[in-house]
Amino acid sequence: MAIMSGAQILVECLEREGAKVIFGYPGGVMLPIFDVLYDAKIKFILTRHEQGAAHAADGYARATGKVGVCMSTSGPGATNLVTGIATAHMDSIPIVAISGQVKTALIGNDAFQESDVTGITRPITKHNYLVKDVKELARTIREAFYIASTGRPGPVVIDLPVDVQNAKTEFVWPQGVSLRSYQPRYEGHPGMIKKAAKFIERSARPLIYVGGGVISSGASKELLTFAEKTGAPVTMTFMGLGAFPSSHRLSLGMLGMHGTAYANHATMESDLILAVGARFDDRVTGRIDAFAPNAKIVHVDIDPTSIGKNVRVDVPIVGDAKRVLCALTKAVKKVPDIKAWWDAIDKWKKEFPLFYKHDDRLRPQYVVEQIYEATKDLPTVIATEVGQNQMWACQWYKYSEPRTWLSSGGLGTMGYGFPAAIGAQMGCPDKIVFDIAGDGSIQMNIQELATAVTNKLPVKIAILNNGYLGMVRQWQELFYKKRYSGTILKNPDFVKLAEAYGAKGMRITKKEDVPGAIREALATDNVVVMDFVVEPEENVFPMVPAGEALNRMMNGMA
Amino acid sequence: MKHTLSILVENKFGVLARVAGLFSARGYNIDSLTVSETQDPSVSRMTVVVNAQDERVLEQIKKQLHKLIDVITVQDFVKKEHIDRELVFVKIEADKKGQTSLNKILKRYGGALVEKKTDCVIVEIAASTQDIRRLLDDIKDFKIVELVKSGCIAIAK
Numbered sequence: 001m002a003i004m005s006g007a008q009i010l011v012e013c014l015e016r017e018g019a020k021v022i023f024g025y026p027g028g029v030m031l032p033i034f035d036v037l038y039d040a041k042i043k044f045i046l047t048r049h050e051q052g053a054a055h056a057a058d059g060y061a062r063a064t065g066k067v068g069v070c071m072s073t074s075g076p077g078a079t080n081l082v083t084g085i086a087t088a089h090m091d092s093i094p095i096v097a098i099s100g101q102v103k104t105a106l107i108g109n110d111a112f113q114e115s116d117v118t119g120i121t122r123p124i125t126k127h128n129y130l131v132k133d134v135k136e137l138a139r140t141i142r143e144a145f146y147i148a149s150t151g152r153p154g155p156v157v158i159d160l161p162v163d164v165q166n167a168k169t170e171f172v173w174p175q176g177v178s179l180r181s182y183q184p185r186y187e188g189h190p191g192m193i194k195k196a197a198k199f200i201e202r203s204a205r206p207l208i209y210v211g212g213g214v215i216s217s218g219a220s221k222e223l224l225t226f227a228e229k230t231g232a233p234v235t236m237t238f239m240g241l242g243a244f245p246s247s248h249r250l251s252l253g254m255l256g257m258h259g260t261a262y263a264n265h266a267t268m269e270s271d272l273i274l275a276v277g278a279r280f281d282d283r284v285t286g287r288i289d290a291f292a293p294n295a296k297i298v299h300v301d302i303d304p305t306s307i308g309k310n311v312r313v314d315v316p317i318v319g320d321a322k323r324v325l326c327a328l329t330k331a332v333k334k335v336p337d338i339k340a341w342w343d344a345i346d347k348w349k350k351e352f353p354l355f356y357k358h359d360d361r362l363r364p365q366y367v368v369e370q371i372y373e374a375t376k377d378l379p380t381v382i383a384t385e386v387g388q389n390q391m392w393a394c395q396w397y398k399y400s401e402p403r404t405w406l407s408s409g410g411l412g413t414m415g416y417g418f419p420a421a422i423g424a425q426m427g428c429p430d431k432i433v434f435d436i437a438g439d440g441s442i443q444m445n446i447q448e449l450a451t452a453v454t455n456k457l458p459v460k461i462a463i464l465n466n467g468y469l470g471m472v473r474q475w476q477e478l479f480y481k482k483r484y485s486g487t488i489l490k491n492p493d494f495v496k497l498a499e500a501y502g503a504k505g506m507r508i509t510k511k512e513d514v515p516g517a518i519r520e521a522l523a524t525d526n527v528v529v530m531d532f533v534v535e536p537e538e539n540v541f542p543m544v545p546a547g548e549a550l551n552r553m554m555n556g557m558a
Numbered sequence: 559m560k561h562t563l564s565i566l567v568e569n570k571f572g573v574l575a576r577v578a579g580l581f582s583a584r585g586y587n588i589d590s591l592t593v594s595e596t597q598d599p600s601v602s603r604m605t606v607v608v609n610a611q612d613e614r615v616l617e618q619i620k621k622q623l624h625k626l627i628d629v630i631t632v633q634d635f636v637k638k639e640h641i642d643r644e645l646v647f648v649k650i651e652a653d654k655k656g657q658t659s660l661n662k663i664l665k666r667y668g669g670a671l672v673e674k675k676t677d678c679v680i681v682e683i684a685a686s687t688q689d690i691r692r693l694l695d696d697i698k699d700f701k702i703v704e705l706v707k708s709g710c711i712a713i714a715k
Contacts, residue, residue, distance in 0.1 A: 122576060
């Protein structure tokens with residue numbers, strides 16, 4: 001067995017865990033690791049801000065299904081990772097974040113660039129470690145990857161003091177991981193599955209409501225089989241987009257605050273909700289005491305803390321979405337007769353379609369639709385920022401495959417999309433990767449243009465530029481008498497900005513130029529920034545005002 | 559309602575902060591907390607007494623405790639037969655006469671005077687939370703200089 005330094009052990013273990021790329025930023029206490037990385041097989045991508053590194057690792061994980069890895073120095077480096085770690089935590093994304101730490105003897109002394117990383121990240125990680133003994137390092141890294149990627153996935157932080165990086169020990173690769181206190185349950189309880197199947201067989205108005213758990217479990221095929229067998233409508237949460245093909249006859253699209261009216265009506269009227277890998281978040285349920293008053297609820301989730309948290313559940317099933325859906329498909333013997341239910345849904349679909357004004361103005365929804373038209377037959381990943389751009393990307397792009405939709409759902413992190421797109425492009429070099437952005441949020445991590453250009457990661461950025469922080473402006477318009485406080489943006493020239501970084505910049509101001517511009521961007525081998533100067537006061541509809549029941553939607557047709 | 563939670567955890571640094579964090583993040587005050595090694599030195603037991611203002615919130619905390627990687631099991635003794643004890647030291651101002659009457663009271667609770675000075679004594683008692691409350695009520699006319707409680711420990715029957 002070889003004697004190795006902590007830094008060598010770290011890199012060796014990352015490679016053995018299958019990590020192909022690290023996104024990060026160096027610093028004083030990381031020098032031993034960066035010296036090892038100089039000769040390593042694993043690729044290091046230097047972002048221009050640690051937040052970008054954390055989001056890139058997250059985007060890589062969402063697009064590939066593998067654990068994303070990011071790295072920072074101690075103190076400010078580590079605190080800059082925090083927003084990215086919290087984003088991954090809220091959306092259950094497996095990343096391993098490695099932060100350097102001052103040497104063990106200085107911890108707690110207010111040393112230069114010291115921060116209590118395990119303390120700061122405790123509530124926003126699935127687990128975290130401070131490694132004080134180099135002999136513990138290999139086991140810690142194995143555990144970190146195991147914990148991040150199993151059960152309900154999530155971020156794990158390893159804080160690594162510089163003296164531990166330099167300390168030497170015999171390297172032993174732990175054969176496996178065994179944690180007596182962490183044993184996720186994958187198989188659903190057979191009695192509960194039987195009970196759930198009975199409920200489904202007897203229902204007249206069933207609804208399958210699926211979330212990000214279906215994607216992390218890789219259960220899309222099983223979901224499709226189950227849905228087609230029962231003929232029940234499927235609605236997806238924001239995190240669940242891509243879990244079920246949007247264009248499928250059984251799909252109702254997304255539900256919730258900016259979901260389709262027909263998905264929301266169906267949810268409120270249903271008599272049986274089968275929730276799979278979703279958590280009844282407040283953006284989905286609307287006013288909680290008015291939510292789906294007549295529905296029995298079957299809730300399948302790998303995380304027992306999600307079940308019964310927000311709504312009362314009739315049949316709780318703790319287990320993996322894929323295995324439980326498989327078991328449910330077998331357990332349902334008699335398919336319910338739901339013709340009348342579909343008649344009602346079809347009526348809502350006719351009455352309340354997704355809608356925007358078709359005129360000669362350049363409207364943001366049209367841009368998203370045209371991106372869809374141009375890429376629907378090509379393998380494409382869509383990342384978004386947060387706000388109106390994100391909601392239009394939910395509504396007007398039709399996702400048909402899992403892991404093609406990357407967006408910060410739980411935390412709602414502006415500045416997520418572009419670095420996430422970079423991570424996705426790194427993981428999926430053959431796919432087209434778009435970042436649908438707003439003019440506000442793109443500026444939160446615009447520095448990553450350097451990362452994308454330097455590493456030849458040809459992400460296409462579509463800025464829906466309305467000169468406002470659009471979503472907040474929309475709320476000000478609707479609920480604060482159009483008093484646009486703090487939401488008006490004076491923007492830089494995005495074309496020149498792109499060019500300054502060595503990317504291609506384009507400005508599109510006319511509706512008729514949109515399809516051609518997108519085609520041109522797709523034909524470009526470089527990073528492209530498309531500045532779509534869109535209708536400034538366009539709103540996202542339908543909309544359930546915060547605190548209202550899910551079927552009390554503003555439709556924007558008036 | 560008062561809940562006594564008995565939590566088996568990995569005996570590692572940082573575990574206490576993880577457990578305490580779940581309560582503090584929800585604005586929950588912990589009434590008492592004891593931590594000590596079990597017969598297996600790699601495992602510690604935490605006994606947490608908490609007053610649940612909202613049973614659903616406590617249910618969520620229990621589930622989240624269980625979800626912590628370093629937590630092995632979580633038991634709530636609220637509906638389980640169990641024995642609970644608390645160790646208490648009380649430093650009391652008492653002259654000779656006072657000490658005699660204190661002694662009488664203590665006998666009823668199985669307590670003892672473990673340190674005696676002419677004007678002051680230290681009382682030790684290990685009893686159920688209920689008995690300790692009664693004892694403290696019985697000695698309320700004395701001047702208490704200092705009161706130290708260990709917090710509750712409990713074991714299932």
